Amino acid sequence: MDNAQCDRTQARLAQLEDEVAALRAARARRQPLRAVSPLVGAALVAALALLLVSAVSAAPLPNTGRTFTVFTTTREVRIVDLPPAGPSQGDLRVFNAPLFDTQGKQVGRTDGFYMVTDPADEPSEPAHMLEGLSTYSLPNGTISAQGVSPFAALSALPTGTRAITGGTGSYRGAGGDVQIVPQGNRLRITFHLTP
Numbered sequence: 001m002d003n004a005q006c007d008r009t010q011a012r013l014a015q016l017e018d019e020v021a022a023l024r025a026a027r028a029r030r031q032p033l034r035a036v037s038p039l040v041g042a043a044l045v046a047a048l049a050l051l052l053v054s055a056v057s058a059a060p061l062p063n064t065g066r067t068f069t070v071f072t073t074t075r076e077v078r079i080v081d082l083p084p085a086g087p088s089q090g091d092l093r094v095f096n097a098p099l100f101d102t103q104g105k106q107v108g109r110t111d112g113f114y115m116v117t118d119p120a121d122e123p124s125e126p127a128h129m130l131e132g133l134s135t136y137s138l139p140n141g142t143i144s145a146q147g148v149s150p151f152a153a154l155s156a157l158p159t160g161t162r163a164i165t166g167g168t169g170s171y172r173g174a175g176g177d178v179q180i181v182p183q184g185n186r187l188r189i190t191f192h193l194t195p
Contacts, residue, residue: 069190070099070136071183072110079154087119087128093154099136099189108138110189114149114158127152132162134178136189141169143191145178157182164193 080092092113099108112134120128127150136143147162158180167174176194180187 066193067191069188070101070107070138071186071188072097072099073186077155087116087121087154089116089119091116091119091154093130093151099138108136110134110136114151114154116154117148126150128154130154132158134162136178136191138171141167141171143167143171143174143178143193157187164191 075097077093077095080094082088082090092115094113096109096111098106099110101107112132114130114132116128117131118125118129120126129148130151131146131148133146134144136145144165144167145162146165147160149158149160149162151158159182160180162178162180164174164176164178166172171193173195174193176192179190179192181190182188
């Protein structure tokens with residue numbers, strides 16, 4: 001890893017630490033801190049580990065970028081509702097699903113979670129805000145993506161654009177974005193990779 005990659009990794013870790021501190025401070029102003037369940041703690045540790053691995057393994061792609069699309073229907077979703085009942089900060093939406101190419105052939109899977117960072121608990125808030133982390137396992141490697149998304153309900157299909165934070169195999173060092181668009185009961189997921 002070169003010095004520039006180390007500097008970017010350290011800057012991102014500092015940014016994450018600042019975001020966590022800000023979330024804790026905001027949460028402390030709203031209500032007393034509640035104990036974090038082991039599932040939430042494990043999910044946070046896994047997310048941080050994935051971010052670190054992605055940052056450490058980053059290397060330039062040998063090509064000039066690629067765009068491709070896959071489709072999915074969410075097969076398994078679990079909502080982890082921490083106290084108090086109903087959407088609240090720290091609640092999770094954990095999922096996995098198969099990925100299909102445009103001809104309907106299964107080409108991989110996606111696994112990930114969304115965590116509520118700001119529940120829509122005030123009249124001026126039209127949607128819950130969730131931070132998401134997804135890993136897309138494909139035949140030639142994996143792609144990791146993350147970002148914040150609005151959800152009308154935790155059970156709703158995700159939508160929006162996420163940042164590609166890295167990958168493995170053919171996608172090692174990937175950047176770019178992932179666009180997620182609901183189409184009926186499935187999602188169209190388009191990857192815009194940059195070297």
